[in-house]
Amino acid sequence: MRPVHRFRVYPNPGTPWRFEVLIFESQASMYKYAASKWGYTATDYHAICLSTSTSESKGRKLGEVLFTLRGVTHGLIGHELIHASHHFLQTRCGKDAVVINSCGGSHTTEEIVAHAASSMINQCTAEFAKRGVQIV
Numbered sequence: 001m002r003p004v005h006r007f008r009v010y011p012n013p014g015t016p017w018r019f020e021v022l023i024f025e026s027q028a029s030m031y032k033y034a035a036s037k038w039g040y041t042a043t044d045y046h047a048i049c050l051s052t053s054t055s056e057s058k059g060r061k062l063g064e065v066l067f068t069l070r071g072v073t074h075g076l077i078g079h080e081l082i083h084a085s086h087h088f089l090q091t092r093c094g095k096d097a098v099v100i101n102s103c104g105g106s107h108t109t110e111e112i113v114a115h116a117a118s119s120m121i122n123q124c125t126a127e128f129a130k131r132g133v134q135i136v
C-alpha cells in the first residue's frame, strides 16, 4: 500500500503551496491507500486527486495526486493536475472562484474541463510524437 515513488509539485513555484504526487505499484494498492488515508472508496479511476479542505491547508500541503506505474498518459497527468489547480484556486481565492455547478449528468464543470484538457493533451502529444517533435 506504500507508494513506490513520492515527490512534490508546486502550483506557484517559489511559494510553499504544494501537492504531493504518489505513484503506486498497482491500482489495488492505490485504492487501498486512498480508502485508508482519505476514506475514498471509488475504485474505477486510473488516477485520483485528493484535496484537503481549505481550513486544513495551513501547512501549505494542498493534497495528494495518486497514480500507478502503468497506463499513465500526458493527458491523465494533465487531467489530475487540472483538478489540483482548481483546488489551489479555491484555496487561494475562495470557493466562488471556480464554478462547480452540475452541468449534465453527474459531471461537474471542473470534470468536463479536465476531460477536455486531457483529451487534447493526448492528441497533441501523439501528434508531436508522430512528427518527431520532442517534448521536454
Ligand SMILES: [Zn+2]
Pocket: 079, 083, 111, 114
Ligand atoms: Zn476527473
